[in-house]
Amino acid sequence: MTKTILAAATAALLASSAAYAADAYQPEPQPVYVDAPEVAVAEASGWYLRGDLGYSFNKLRGADYFQGSNATKVDFATSSIKDSFWLGGGVGYQMNNYLRSDLTFDYLFDSDFTGSTRGSCGVSTACTSRDxxxxxxYTLMANAYIDLGTYAYFTPYIGGGIGGSYVKWDKLRNTSCANSNPSSCDATVEHEGKGSWRFAYQLMAGASIDVTCNVKADVGYRFRHTAGGDMFGYALNGGPGYDKGFTSHSLHAGARYVFGGCETPVAYEPPPELPVYK
Structure with missing residues (x-):
């Protein structure tokens, strides 16, 4: 009887120990993995205003005129124009990080012309004129640019544009003097200055510099070709005259103001809570 009671007690103790062990053991929960949110790369876009000041190295491609009658057209013996400053502005749109375009208008300040022609004064006296x-x-241009990537605060670019220039000439003052006696000169003749619209195109290269999130400085080089056109009118058996166009190499500095260039702050989102193991 005693053995029976002892065996029953032992069995009950083992069963309760096994039950306690089963209750006490809890497998470690698996960590929760949360996929990182996708980060979209923001692309710069939006409207901007620009302003530029530059210095232009100008080269006239020549000039010609009708001499004596409209049947005889001759070239100027010499012809050149001076360098000058220019001032411009425009409005543009940044399409993405690499492509933008703008419409610009600029004014080339007075560029002095000096030329000379050779002919006859009076009946047979050879003479040379000073003109x-x-x-x-005034030039209106539609331009497109490729931004070549941003390095620190610098973004180099290349670009090109097409448009038209209204070239305005003042009165041409022509004074002819005898070759044999330069002090013997005819009275100065004035030819009415002409103006005309011409085709023009340009190529650019430079770099923009981030000053603030809205303001970018711009420095660069520009080559422009302007076609020929009317130069001066007829007076005293001379004219009309025409220039053959000109080219210009210019350096400029300016700035662009970008609307909405500053990023909007993103609301803070706390990270997901991780499981706590006890």
Whole structure:
């Protein structure tokens, strides 16, 4: 009887120990993995205003005129224009990080012209003239640019544009003097200055510099070709005259103001809570 009671007690103790062990053991929960949110790369876009000031190294491609009658057209013996400053502005749109375009208008300040022609004064006296006038130009251009990536605060770019220039010439003052006696000169003749619209194109290269999130400085180089056109009118058996166009190499500095260039702060989101193991 005693053995039976002892065996029953032992069995009950083992069963309760096994039950306690089963209750006490809890497998470690698996950590919760949360996928990182996708981060979209923001692309710069939006409207901007620009302003530029530059210095242009100008080269006239020549000039010609009708001499004596409209049947005889001859070239100027010499012709050149001076360098000058230019001022411009425009509005543009940044399409993405690599492509933008703008419409610009600029004014080329007075560029002095000096030329000479050779012919006859009176009946048979050979003479040389000295011709003086001034040119200015107003140019409207549609441009496109490729930004070549941003390095720290610098973004180099290349670009090109097409448009038109209104070139305006002042009165041409022509004074002819005898070759044999340069002090013997005819009275100065004035030819009415002409103006005309011409085709123009340009190529650019430079870099923009981030000053603030809205303001970018811009420094660069520009090559422009302007077609020829009317230069001066007829007076005393001379004219009209035409210039053959000109090219210009210019350096400029300016700035662009970008609307909405500053990023909007993102609301803070706390990270997901991790499981706590006890």
């Amino acid at each position: 003086l006038t001034t040119m200015r130009a």
